[in-house]
Amino acid sequence: MAEMMYWEAIRRAHDEEMARDPLVICMGEDIGVAGGTYKATKGLFEKYGPLRVMDTPISENSYTGLGIGASFLGVRPIIEIMSVNFAWLAMDQMFNSAAKVRYMSGGQLTAPVVFRSPGGTAHQLGAQHSARMEKVFMGIAGLRVVTPSNPRQAYGLLKSAVRCDDPVFINEHELMYNMKGPVPDAEYFHPLEGSEITRSGTDVTLLGYNISVHWNLKAAEILDKQYGISAEVVDLYSLAPLDRAGIRQSVAKTHRAVVVGEDEAPVSVASEVIAILNEECFFDLDAAPVRINSANVPQPYNHTLEMATIPNHESVVRAVLKLFGKA
Amino acid sequence: MKLEDKKRVLREMVVHRRFEERCYQAYIERKIGGFLHLYPGQEACCNGVMEAARPGYDYVITGYRDHVHAIKCGADPKAVMAELYGKETGSSKGRGGSMHIFDAQHHFMGGYALVGGPFPLAAGIAKAIQLKGGDEIAICFLGDAANNQGTFHETLNMAALWKLPVLFVCENNLYGIGTAIERSTAVVHQHKRVCGYGIEAAECDGQDIEKVYEAAKLAVNHVRSGKGPYFLELMTYRYRGHSMSDARGYRTREEEEEWKQRDPIYLLRDRLIAEKAMTMADYEALEKEVDHYIEHEVVKFAEESPEPRVEELEKYVLAERATQMPWLTGQAA
Structure with missing residues (x-):
C-alpha cells in the first residue's frame, strides 16, 4: 500500500476512470491546461485532450448545468467547483436539475454526475472563500453527499461516485490536499454509504x-x-x-x-x-x-x-x- | 412544405389546440392541479421547427409550457393528459405534473420550471452528442423572458466556444409572466442579443408555419452540419395568461384580437382552402373528429387511470438500490 497525498489520490481516481470509460469527462475552472488549483486533474489535459478535460469559463451555474445535461445521455462528468463558496451559484442546477430529474421524470432520466468541491477554513481567505456548505447539500433529496477524511477515502469515494447512477457531491477540504496517507495499490471502491x-x-x-x-x-x-x-x-x-x-x-x-x-x-x-x-x-x-x-x-x-x-x-x-x- | 405535410400538421395543430383548451376545462373542474401554462396561439413555433428537424430523434428540452412540445416529439397525448391528472399512467408517473412532462424514449428531455434552467442542460445534451459522434441535434425551446437569466449568456458563450450542436428557439410572445417585454428588456428583438457571442441568428414570423419551417430548415441544417449553435427567434403570442391565475390585466383585449387575426391554425387552414386542398366543411369535420378523440380517448384514459400508490412515494428519488449496491457497499472489485 503506497503512501500518497490526498490530491494525488483524487488525480489517480480521475485517471483510472477516464482511461476505462471514454464517457467519463472532467470539467471546471483551470482544471485543464493549468492542471487544477489543487492539482487534482494534473496531467489529464495532456493525456485526454480538451474534449474530455474541459477548462470552463467562470460560469458556475451553467457549466454545472452543462455537465448535468450531458449526464442525461450517459456521459459521466466529474465537475470541479474550485471553491465551495462558488457552488452557491451552481445550486440551482445541482438541486433543481440533477437532484430532482429522476423523480420528476418518473425514473426516465437520471443524472450520474459527480460534483467535487473544497470548502472549509484555510489560510485567511476571508468571508467569501471560507464557507462550509455540506449542511446545505445533505438536506437535498436525490443527492448523495460524501466527504473524504483521508487519501484512501478520497480515491475510493471518487471511484464509486463516478460509477454510481445517482448525483454525488464530494465535499473536500482546502487544507487537506497535501495530507499523506496509505492508498491501496489495487483498484479500490469505497462505499458511498456507512461510516x-x-x-x-x-x-x-x-x-x-x-x-x-x-x-x-x-x-x-x-x-x-x-x-x-x-x-x-x-x-x-x-x-x-x-x-x-x-x-x-x-x-x-x-x-x-x-x-x-x-x-x-x-x-x-x-x-x-x-x-x-x-x-x-x-x-x-x-x-x-x-x-x-x-x-x-x-x-x-x-x-x-x-x-x-x-x-x-x-x-x-x-x-x-x-x-x-x-x- | 409539401401539401400532405401541411394537411397532417394542420390536424396536429388542432389536436394541440384542443388538448390545451380541454386542459383549461379540466383545471376549472379541479381535475388538474398546480400551475398550468397553455400554448394556444404559439402552435406554429413548435410545429414549424420540429417539421424541419427530426422529432423523436433530435433531443428537445423546454420550459414549463411543455405539453405540446412533448406530444410533437412523439409522447402519447393520453400519457400527457394522465400526467396532468397526476395518474400513475402519466408520462412522469404522476410525479412531475404539467411543468415536468418527460418522454425519454422520444428524446423529449423534459419541461423545467426554473426560467432559463434548460439553456445549459441543452448545451450539455449537445456536448454528449458531440462526444458520442452522433448526428442528432439538441433543440432548446424557451420564451423571450428566459433571456434575462444569466444562464442565457453563460450558455451561449460555451455553446459558441465549443461549437456545440444546439439550436436555441426563442418563442418571443412579448410577455414575461405579466410584464411586457419592453418594460423588462432593453432590446425587444432577441436575436440581436446573440451577436455578441458570434452565433448565427435570425428572426421570423412565428404565426405562419410555412415561414417558421423555412427559417428552421436553415437553422437545423446549420447546426446538424457541425457549424455550431444557432438562435432562431419566432415572433408569436399566447392567447391565455401566463398560467391559470392570470386575468391578463397587463394588456388590452384589442391587442389580443389583433393577434388572433393571424391565428397559426386559421392561417394554414385558409391557405389550404384557397389552394382548394380542403373545404371549410372538411375543416369542421376535422375539428369534430379531434374533439371526439380528445374526449373519448385522451381524457377518458386520464380519468380512468389509477392513482400512484403511496407505498411508492420514495421510489424515484434515487436509482434502484439493487443495481447500485457495488458502489454503496464498496464490494465492487
Whole structure:
C-alpha cells in the first residue's frame, strides 16, 4: 500500500476512470491546461485532450448545468467547483436539475454526475472563500453527499461516485490536499454509504467527518493518555444518507456522544446527527449529546479571529471533560 | 412544405389546440392541479421547427409550457393528459405534473420550471452528442423572458466556444409572466442579443408555419452540419395568461384580437382552402373528429387511470438500490 497525498489520490481516481470509460469527462475552472488549483486533474489535459478535460469559463451555474445535461445521455462528468463558496451559484442546477430529474421524470432520466468541491477554513481567505456548505447539500433529496477524511477515502469515494447512477457531491477540504496517507495499490471502491470506526473506544463517541475526524483523533489521544478516557472516533464519511445504524451501534456501547464539525451550529451537520441520536439512542445515552461547531459569524480575515472562529482538538477535549464532570 | 405535410400538421395543430383548451376545462373542474401554462396561439413555433428537424430523434428540452412540445416529439397525448391528472399512467408517473412532462424514449428531455434552467442542460445534451459522434441535434425551446437569466449568456458563450450542436428557439410572445417585454428588456428583438457571442441568428414570423419551417430548415441544417449553435427567434403570442391565475390585466383585449387575426391554425387552414386542398366543411369535420378523440380517448384514459400508490412515494428519488449496491457497499472489485 503506497503512501500518497490526498490530491494525488483524487488525480489517480480521475485517471483510472477516464482511461476505462471514454464517457467519463472532467470539467471546471483551470482544471485543464493549468492542471487544477489543487492539482487534482494534473496531467489529464495532456493525456485526454480538451474534449474530455474541459477548462470552463467562470460560469458556475451553467457549466454545472452543462455537465448535468450531458449526464442525461450517459456521459459521466466529474465537475470541479474550485471553491465551495462558488457552488452557491451552481445550486440551482445541482438541486433543481440533477437532484430532482429522476423523480420528476418518473425514473426516465437520471443524472450520474459527480460534483467535487473544497470548502472549509484555510489560510485567511476571508468571508467569501471560507464557507462550509455540506449542511446545505445533505438536506437535498436525490443527492448523495460524501466527504473524504483521508487519501484512501478520497480515491475510493471518487471511484464509486463516478460509477454510481445517482448525483454525488464530494465535499473536500482546502487544507487537506497535501495530507499523506496509505492508498491501496489495487483498484479500490469505497462505499458511498456507512461510516467507519477510526479508533475504537468505550467511554464516549466522537462523531465527525472530513477535517474534524483529525481533531477527534488528536483529542482521543490526549483523553486516553492524560485523563484515562477511552474515546471512540467515528468517521461519518457519508453525510447523505447518514449512517443511523453505525451511530446507534457506537453510542449503544459508549453511552455518550460529542458531535464535531467545522460548520456553524445553526442547522449544522451536528444538528441532524443529534436529531438521529434522539431518535435512535435516547435510552442509551447517559448524558445529553453535545455539539461543537464554529462560531456563527462570516469568517473573519484576521488570523487570530479566524482561529477563534473554528473548533480544534482542544475544544473537543474540553467538551468531553465537561461531559465527565472533570472540567 | 409539401401539401400532405401541411394537411397532417394542420390536424396536429388542432389536436394541440384542443388538448390545451380541454386542459383549461379540466383545471376549472379541479381535475388538474398546480400551475398550468397553455400554448394556444404559439402552435406554429413548435410545429414549424420540429417539421424541419427530426422529432423523436433530435433531443428537445423546454420550459414549463411543455405539453405540446412533448406530444410533437412523439409522447402519447393520453400519457400527457394522465400526467396532468397526476395518474400513475402519466408520462412522469404522476410525479412531475404539467411543468415536468418527460418522454425519454422520444428524446423529449423534459419541461423545467426554473426560467432559463434548460439553456445549459441543452448545451450539455449537445456536448454528449458531440462526444458520442452522433448526428442528432439538441433543440432548446424557451420564451423571450428566459433571456434575462444569466444562464442565457453563460450558455451561449460555451455553446459558441465549443461549437456545440444546439439550436436555441426563442418563442418571443412579448410577455414575461405579466410584464411586457419592453418594460423588462432593453432590446425587444432577441436575436440581436446573440451577436455578441458570434452565433448565427435570425428572426421570423412565428404565426405562419410555412415561414417558421423555412427559417428552421436553415437553422437545423446549420447546426446538424457541425457549424455550431444557432438562435432562431419566432415572433408569436399566447392567447391565455401566463398560467391559470392570470386575468391578463397587463394588456388590452384589442391587442389580443389583433393577434388572433393571424391565428397559426386559421392561417394554414385558409391557405389550404384557397389552394382548394380542403373545404371549410372538411375543416369542421376535422375539428369534430379531434374533439371526439380528445374526449373519448385522451381524457377518458386520464380519468380512468389509477392513482400512484403511496407505498411508492420514495421510489424515484434515487436509482434502484439493487443495481447500485457495488458502489454503496464498496464490494465492487
